Amino acid sequence: MKLSVAIADTNALPSAFVVFRGIEESIKKAAQFGYDGVELALKHAREVDRNLLSKWLSQSAIEVSCISTGQVFADLGLMFTDSDRQKRTQLRDIFTDLIDLAADFGQMVNIGRVRGRIGSLGKKQAEELFTDMARELCSYAAAKNVTLVLEPVNRYEIDFINNVEQGVELMKKVDMPNMKLMPDVFHMNIEDKTISNELAKNIDYIAYIHLADSNRMAPGWGHTDFDDIFTKLKQVKYNGWVSVEILPRPEPDTAARQAAEYLRPLIDKYNRT
Numbered sequence: 001m002k003l004s005v006a007i008a009d010t011n012a013l014p015s016a017f018v019v020f021r022g023i024e025e026s027i028k029k030a031a032q033f034g035y036d037g038v039e040l041a042l043k044h045a046r047e048v049d050r051n052l053l054s055k056w057l058s059q060s061a062i063e064v065s066c067i068s069t070g071q072v073f074a075d076l077g078l079m080f081t082d083s084d085r086q087k088r089t090q091l092r093d094i095f096t097d098l099i100d101l102a103a104d105f106g107q108m109v110n111i112g113r114v115r116g117r118i119g120s121l122g123k124k125q126a127e128e129l130f131t132d133m134a135r136e137l138c139s140y141a142a143a144k145n146v147t148l149v150l151e152p153v154n155r156y157e158i159d160f161i162n163n164v165e166q167g168v169e170l171m172k173k174v175d176m177p178n179m180k181l182m183p184d185v186f187h188m189n190i191e192d193k194t195i196s197n198e199l200a201k202n203i204d205y206i207a208y209i210h211l212a213d214s215n216r217m218a219p220g221w222g223h224t225d226f227d228d229i230f231t232k233l234k235q236v237k238y239n240g241w242v243s244v245e246i247l248p249r250p251e252p253d254t255a256a257r258q259a260a261e262y263l264r265p266l267i268d269k270y271n272r273t
Contacts, residue, residue: 001233001270003263004037004065004243005030005256009047013075016041019248019256023048024056029253031060034260039243040064040105043071045097053105064106065241066149066182066208067098073114080130081116081160088133095137103144108208108241110182112151118160126160131174138176149182149208154190163191164198168205184210184245185224195224196232203236211263212246218255219244220262230266234273242267 007026008018018041020026030038042048057063072078078091095109102109111134118126138148152167161167167181183206188195199206213222220226244259 001239001267002036002063002065002241003034003260003267004039004241005033005035005259006039006041006068006243006245008041008071011047012041012043012071015074016071017245019244019246019259020252023053027056027060027062029256031062033257034264035062035244035256037063037065037106037241037243039066039068039110039245041068041070042098042101043069043075044094045101048101050101050104057105064102065243066106066108066110067102068110068112069095069098069114070110070112073112073116079114079116080111080133081118081121081126083121083125083129092133092136096140099137099141099144099146102141102146107145108147108149109141110149110151110208113153113158115150115158115160117158123160127170127173130160130170134174134179135176138174138179142176142178147178147180147207149180151182151184151210152187152191153184154187156190162187164188164202165192168202171205180207181205182208182210184212185229186210186212186214186216186245189214189224196228199229199238200232200236203233203238206238206240208240209233209238209242210245211242211259212244216247217249218246218258218262220258226263226266230270234270 006018007020192198215222
């Protein structure tokens with residue numbers, strides 16, 4: 001198991017859900033605080049210079065864990081469930097570029113709220129629009145050894161795929177081997193019957209996990225039972241990334257340091273036993 005932290009460039013919207021901003025400086029801080037990797041929040045692949053990114057990662061001896069795409073939704077307003085042909089083409093082009101980037105950095109691309117809404121479409125049509133786009137992108141990604149990971153998000157932020165069980169049902173309909181789930185324990189605390197048991201029960205569909213405490217603060221500052229989560233993940237032999245996606249409060253350095261200091265011993269123990 002490896003530990004990552006969410007970062008973005010300085011031009012990301014204020015609403016971008018990341019801990020650090022400024023890619024070079026964020027990579028340095030992540031390594032300094034004990035993280036194994038960084039999760040890059042991007043809206044376009046061109047936001048990063050590949051050569052510089054490779055240099056910065058090498059200098060700090062850490063990796064990219066995943067490329068996340070929340071800004072494609074929040075900033076550009078694009079969704080998998082949009083029926084507008086022009087917008088679907090734009091979304092497809094952005095995602096293929098991000099998949100190309102992920103082929104060299106992380107091998108994973110996240111699908112969060114960019115999966116879209118049900119809204120007035122109805123569930124069946126929303127699923128069909130999502131599935132068509134997901135299959136096309138998965139086919140493109142497969143040749144590059146890239147996995148797309150769908151993140152269930154709570155009902156207060158989106159009305160489509162709120163819990164792990166719904167995510168598994170959709171994975172079965174997409175039916176592509178490189179389409180998996182990215183559960184976030186903050187959203188699971190709201191939507192799922194349990195956290196650890198749902199993770200363990202559905203581990204075959206899970207490729208990446210977001211960690212935050214119950215209040216979206218750094219782990220250790222809420223009431224989430226991380227010991228139980230790690231115990232269950234160990235039982236089912238999860239061997240992927242866990243990434244810190246938390247509120248940068250009271251300020252980014254303090255939040256990131258708290259998360260690493262709380263989680264690092266759990267992860268080191270996990271990897272030893």
